[in-house]
Amino acid sequence: MPEEKGRKAEARPGIVRELVSLWPSLPYLGYGVWLAWACLAYSGTLWLSDVETNGENLSQLYMVSTAAFGIVCLVVPFAVRRFTQMLERRSVVVGAGVCAALGCVLVVAVGPYYLGQFVEMRPLFWLGAALSGIGTGIVGLKCGVMYGALAPRRVLLYAATSQIVVAFIYFAVIGSPPWALAPGGPSVVGILSFTLLPVAAALLTVLPTSSFASSEAGMRPLTFGESKRALPGAFWRLVALSFLLPAVASMMRGVVVDAHALAVTLEGNNILMLLRVLMAAVFVVVAVRVDASHMNFGKLYSLIAICMVVTIACVPVFGAHSNEWSLLIYCASSVFEFVMWCLLAFVVFQKRISPVIVFGIGRGAFMLGSALGWSFGVYALPSISGGGGSSEFAFYMICAGVVLVLSFVLFSERDFERMFSPIGENELSFESLMDVDLRERTQREGGRGKFSRALEGIAEGHGLSAREAEVFRYLAMGRGSDYIADKLQVSWNTARTHTHNVYVKLGVHSRQELIDLVDEAVRK
Structure with missing residues (x-):
């Protein structure tokens, strides 16, 4: 018993x-x-x-x-x-x-x-x-x-x-x-x-x-x-x-x-x-x-x-x-x-x-x-x-x-x-906060889901910080420094600095090389 x-x-x-x-x-x-x-x-x-x-x-x-x-x-x-x-x-x-x-x-x-x-x-x-x-x-x-x-x-x-x-x-x-x-x-x-x-x-x-x-x-x-x-x-x-x-x-x-x-x-x-x-x-x-x-x-x-x-x-x-x-x-x-x-x-x-x-x-x-x-x-x-x-x-x-x-x-x-303006290096902007988790699951295997997964895999593989990962996402979407500065609530010079850091860590020298890197990851 x-x-x-x-x-x-x-x-x-x-x-x-x-x-x-x-x-x-x-x-x-x-x-x-x-x-x-x-x-x-x-x-x-x-x-x-x-x-x-x-x-x-x-x-x-x-x-x-x-x-x-x-x-x-x-x-x-x-x-x-x-x-x-x-x-x-x-x-x-x-x-x-x-x-x-x-x-x-x-x-x-x-x-x-x-x-x-x-x-x-x-x-x-x-x-x-x-x-x-x-x-x-x-x-x-x-x-x-x-x-x-x-x-x-x-x-x-x-x-x-x-x-x-x-x-x-x-x-x-x-x-x-x-x-x-x-x-x-x-x-x-x-x-x-x-x-x-x-x-x-x-x-x-x-x-x-x-x-x-x-x-x-x-x-x-x-x-x-x-x-x-x-x-x-x-x-x-x-x-x-x-x-x-x-x-x-x-x-x-x-x-x-x-x-x-x-x-x-x-x-x-x-x-x-x-x-x-x-x-x-x-x-x-x-x-x-x-x-x-x-x-x-x-x-x-x-x-x-x-x-x-x-x-x-x-x-x-x-x-x-x-x-x-x-x-x-x-x-x-x-x-x-x-x-x-x-x-x-x-x-x-x-x-x-x-x-x-x-x-x-x-x-x-x-x-x-x-x-x-x-x-x-x-x-x-x-x-x-x-x-x-x-x-x-x-x-x-x-x-x-x-x-x-x-x-x-x-x-x-x-x-x-x-x-909701990011302060610390690990804080995400409001727009990026809303992209966490759910979007990819609801879209299953849709194009945006593959794109987001590719970006995350590249960011993790190259050791990008949370802020740099945000900048990387905007760059991959074709956004410029003015747009990035406005979205992250930072100065134009700070946005340029983050962009430079992303390029260095990814080992690319131009926007086209960055986009090619992302396209290759999406195909895989």
């Missing part, structure tokens, strides 16, 4: 490893399961009862949970090494999922059809909300650590796929039978989803990836720095923006949710989820099909900012309590959240700075801004803009002006380029 149990114990890890080797993106879908929990929890679908007349309890759960999430993330960078070691332990991550689940149990238990019918238990509700935020905060950081080790195209693909997982889980749960333990209370499926989704997300993130799935998942061994000083100045401006933009969007959404019936909130969330699927489909196509030279996240960011400015400026026309108009603002914020997650992973991959620092600061600022903005929208905004007329118009014009200034002065499209 003991030997049989031992054999079964050995078989289980083998099955898990085989599953992940066949489905290498599976651990990264933990990000989608975590987001699905957040969407369902903050919609109230899973845990609210039929006696809820407005979004007061929903707002309180959102504010406390997201604030706890943000605080956890912002504390972690002050003890990088310790928290990095903790996140490597499966027991810690799964324990965080269980912590969030216990918090969800408390939230349900103090409902009006359970313990809440006997005594007011508001402090227990707040405790449960805080535990859910603390637990999912740790799970979210674990997701950040995993995504930070992925090649950028993989980040785009897996993050977009996770958005589709979010929509699938969301609609599956809200469309489930409304069986309830108590008539009028939350459904059994809702309670189980509310409590178990954080655990499921944690279990997915601790699946093995590094030893056998790294080559398929697009990972590469990285040595991460632990100094916050290594972060570029543009990153800190992006963090400030990631605090302020969600704060404005949550402020607008919070005042609507708190004032409307839950049925109105649910209808709005359903629309947001359909838009999330559309966004995910677009980014899947971008990840798989769009050439790196045509990807411009800076322009996408500018477009998001412009949409937010226009919608905020039009709030007085449609009304501060317009559910449809607030959805437009929150939709733009959701796209910004997706882009922000990807950008944080890109920073980790390029700069080789600890994901605990990058995601802790970046995601923490986003969540804390969301919590404070929602709080302002619920408790302060009605008294500020409640008078209507010129005062309301002036307030929203000021908000639109602030967003405009922040978006194009605090962090502009040019700052985006500066943030």
Whole structure:
């Protein structure tokens, strides 16, 4: 009997490893399961009862949970090494999922059809909300650590796929039978989803990836720095923006949710989820099909900012309590959240700075801004803009002006380029980052795949540095020094120096000899 149990114990890890080797993106879908929990929890679908007349309890759960999430993330960078070691332990991550689940149990238990019918238990509700935020905060950081080790195209693909997982889980749960333990209370499926989704997300993130799935998942061994000083100045401006933009969007959404019936909130969330699927489909196509030279996240960011400015400026026309108009603002914020997650992973991959620092600061600022903005929208905004007329118009014009200034002065499209400008010799430009790994696999044996493999083989065989390999690629594509200098964000003389070094290492004396060398490698 003991030997049989031992054999079964050995078989289980083998099955898990085989599953992940066949489905290498599976651990990264933990990000989608975590987001699905957040969407369902903050919609109230899973845990609210039929006696809820407005979004007061929903707002309180959102504010406390997201604030706890943000605080956890912002504390972690002050003890990088310790928290990095903790996140490597499966027991810690799964324990965080269980912590969030216990918090969800408390939230349900103090409902009006359970313990809440006997005594007011508001402090227990707040405790449960805080535990859910603390637990999912740790799970979210674990997701950040995993995504930070992925090649950028993989980040785009897996993050977009996770958005589709979010929509699938969301609609599956809200469309489930409304069986309830108590008539009028939350459904059994809702309670189980509310409590178990954080655990499921944690279990997915601790699946093995590094030893056998790294080559398929697009990972590469990285040595991460632990100094916050290594972060570029543009990153800190992006963090400030990631605090302020969600704060404005949550402020607008919070005042609507708190004032409307839950049925109105649910209808709005359903629309947001359909838009999330559309966004995910677009980014899947971008990840798989769009050439790196045509990807411009800076322009996408500018477009998001412009949409937010226009919608905020039009709030007085449609009304501060317009559910449809607030959805437009929150939709733009959701796209910004997706882009922000990807950008944080890109920073980790390029700069080789600890994901605990990058995601802790970046995601923490986003969540804390969301919590404070929602709080302002619920408790302060009605008294500020409640008078209507010129005062309301002036307030929203000021908000639109602030967003405009922040978006194009605090962090502009040019700052985006500066943030990803290569600094060290081993850093790649943004365009080269997007060419890592995925492009060749999707094109199988296509011409571009052979060309890229030929370039990599030559670069490795002649000992080119990462920067020289970039220059070599541009030279092989027929680009000149002006183009190379612009793409690498270096001076013309530096580009010429790199070109000279490439020629020396390859043993060629002209552009034609270099192209002949590449053509021969492609034919082989």
